[in-house]
Amino acid sequence: MNHRVLTPLTVLFLVSLIACTPTRVGDPVALNSPAQWQHAANADTAQSAETTDLKTWWQGFNDPLLNELIDQALAANHDIKIATARVREANAMVTVAEAALYPSLDFSLAGGREKRIDRIVGVPSGQGIKLITPTADAVSGGLAARWEIDVFGGRHLEAEAAAAQAQGSREDLHAAQVGLLAQVATNYLELRGVQQRTGILQSNIALQRERLRTVQVFHKAGLANEADVARQQTLLQGTEAMLPQLTNAGQKLIHRLGVLLGEPPESLEQRLAVAGPLPKQAPVMPNLLPADLLAQRPDLRLAQTEVSAAAASLGSARADLYPKLVLSASGGFGALAVGGFPSLADSVYALGSGLSAPIFNAGRIRAHIAAADARLDQVAANYEKIFLLALEDVENAFAAHRSATDSLGQLTQAEASAEKAYRLVDALYQRGAGNYLTVLDAQRSKLAISDERAKAETAVGVAMVSLYRAFGGGWTAAESPGDIDSVSTP
Structure with missing residues (x-):
């Protein structure tokens, strides 16, 4: 066969092998997902929420200010900005990796004047031939x-690894978004809970002061002794000491919200310092299966992309064991003019091909493969670990929500009983058959129960937020990389 025909056929055959990647590595992770949740609410009493509802779960609280704060946080939070910039960086690196799959074309142009001693020309003269070094x-x-x-897919696998890493950066952005929404909602609910408890505590302090004044009147009338007065003073001072603690807790929560919203810590003081009620309405209970976490939680999706990237990197490292084929071509022109002589100009071209294969490299390639294989084992084990942690998050959130809900129900009944007891004691006192101190004590007991009820009500809301965070609520797969670039690019 003619060698001129054989060489192109050989090249075409090698190029056709690109579609076959003998170094490709499969996904080594197989997760065993439980069939159902252990601590989830009963199916007949639980309300369900579709995955699309998870994107805007906080709107279920029906609190316009909370909605406004979350919108502002998504637009200005610095962690979101950092994660978005990483997405753009990773997308650019995909282009860099994919560029290696295509030919490169370079243009060059050079020119100059030189005088070299090794270029000697004989010129006739009156004394014969004169040797000169002309300028060229x-x-x-x-x-x-x-x-x-x-040929063996190494470059393709490098591009796949870069694409998986870019996808991972997008999942990292989604994870930052999920965490941000949960933090804003949690801090906001806790702030409203602290403000509600502060109001109850202030009522309790006013009641304690009234009781102290009454005991002092009784002491002057000989109906109480100094020990009674001292005990009431101690109780009042202990109750007043709780007020600065709640005030400080509220200020810290406002400052934290300011940072989450991308503002100075004190920027929300006037906006949130006014006490507001806890949201009375809560989002519906999500009812997703454990297997749904694999598609919904960004941290699990991120771990999956890390496995894919590590598997592609391992295949790319293995491809270094095989030969590499390079095709090259060049063409252009050149001109040389030596002083006093006619100018020489001509076009030039070159076509070539090269084949290289590793023979000895002191174990570098094998060590690179071993390192990539160890990396794959690491990310595979991490993927399994994150899945177990995700299951733990959801189970803990279900258990916390059930516990807080049960406590709230019991405390609500206790508050109603305390209110009833107070009214009965007050009615006896109004008819002259009771003691005024007994009325004050009944009212104080009711306020103490109200404080515990406020804490339980806050815990229920925070547990619901934790549940939606555990399910990966707050983002949607409909978001595309282009949307991210357009939103975040200044």
């Missing part, structure tokens, strides 16, 4: 192309 003007330019044929 040289100009050259052209195009050069080079293409490494990805």
Whole structure:
């Protein structure tokens, strides 16, 4: 067979092998998902929420200010900005990796004047032949192309690894968004709970002061002793000491919200310092299966992309064991003018191919493969670990919500009983059959129960937030990389 025909056929055959990647590595992770949740509410009493509802779960609290704070946080939070910039960086690196799959074409142009001692010309003169070193003007330019044929898929696998890492950066952005929404909602609910408890405590302090004044009147009338007065003073001072603690807790929560919203810590003081009620309405209970976490939680999706990237990197490392084929071509022109002589100019071209294969590299390639294989084992184990942690998050959130809900129900009944007891004691006192101190004590007991009820009500809301965070609520797969770039690019 003619060698001129054989060489192109050989090249075409090698190029056709690109579609076959003998170094590709499969996904080594197989997760065993439980069939149902252990601590979830009963199916007949639980309300269900579709996955689309998870994107805007906080709107279920029906609190316009909370909605406004979350919108502002999504637009200005610095962690979101950092994660978005990482997405753009990773997308750019995908282009860098994919560029290696295509030929490169370079243009060059050079020119100059030179006088070299090794270029000696004989010139006739009156005394015979005179040797001179003339000045030469040289100009050259052209195009050069080079293409490494990805016969064994190493370059393709590098591009796949970069694409998986870019997808991972998007999942990291989604995870930051999920965490941000949960933090804003949690801090807001806790702030409202602290403000509600502060109001109850202030009522309790006013009641304690009234009781102290009454005991002091009784002491002057000989109906109480100094020990009674001292005990009441101690109780009042202990109750007043709780007020600065609640005030400080409220200020810290406002400052934290300011940072989450991308503002100075004190920027929300006036906006949130006014006490507001806890949201009375809560989002519906999500009812997703454990297997749904694999698609919904960004941290699990991120761990999956890390496995894919590590598997592609391992395949790319294995491809270094095989030969590499490079095709090259160049063409251009050159001109040389030596002083006093006619100018020489001509076009030039070159076509070539090269084949290289590793023979000895002191174990570098094998060590690289071993390191990539160990990396794959790491991310595979991490993927399994994150899945177990995700299951733990959901189970803990279910258990916390059930516990807080049960406590709230019991405390609500206790508050109603305390209110009833107070009214009965007050009615006896109004008819002259009771003691005023007994009325004050009944009212104080009711306020103490109200404080515990407020804490339980806050815990129920926070547990619901934790449940939606555990399910990965707050983002949607409909978001595209282009949307991210357009939103975040200044």
